[in-house]
Amino acid sequence: MDIDTTQLLRAAEAASQQAYAPYSKFAVGAAVQAADGRVFTGCNVENASYGLTNCAERSAVFAAVSAGATQLVAVAIYTPTPQPASPCGACRQVLSEFSQRMKVILGCKGDQVTEYDLADLLPHAFEF
Numbered sequence: 640m641d642i643d644t645t646q647l648l649r650a651a652e653a654a655s656q657q658a659y660a661p662y663s664k665f666a667v668g669a670a671v672q673a674a675d676g677r678v679f680t681g682c683n684v685e686n687a688s689y690g691l692t693n694c695a696e697r698s699a700v701f702a703a704v705s706a707g708a709t710q711l712v713a714v715a716i717y718t719p720t721p722q723p724a725s726p727c728g729a730c731r732q733v734l735s736e737f738s739q740r741m742k743v744i745l746g747c748k749g750d751q752v753t754e755y756d757l758a759d760l761l762p763h764a765f766e767f
């Protein structure tokens with residue numbers, strides 16, 4: 640399965656426009672690509688009870704799984720930062736449930752794009 644990094648990042652950036660982030664004002668978007676080529680997006684959804692906030696990456700994963708896509712090959716994450724920002728630990732664990740070999744593509748307001756293998760971002764992930 641080919642991964643079009645630019646297209647996936649564009650989808651992540653577009654998803655960030657839907658962010659519900661009235662508290663942090665930090666709008667994040669994510670796009671996951673399934674093994675069958677489908678792309679699912681998500682944004683961060685904050686809550687007045689801050690701890691209930693859902694990150695963009697988990698929103699995208701939950702959208703994919705809800706549509707029956709559980710084999711994920713890549714995730715693109717867009718943050719409104721000058722440099723790419725990497726996903727939080729909780730999201731790394733959630734991503735790892737759906738493939739340790741996932742590509743993690745990070746984009747931002749600036750031109751820099753960084754790519755990682757999920758296994759390098761989260762070695763020794765918890766597994767049952």
Ligand code: THU
Pocket residue numbers: 660663665667682683684685692693694695696725726727730
């Ligand atoms: N956030 C994400 O959506 N993804 C991350 O990987 C890190 C942080 C969100 C959560 C919160 O709504 C805002 O960014 C500030 O932390």
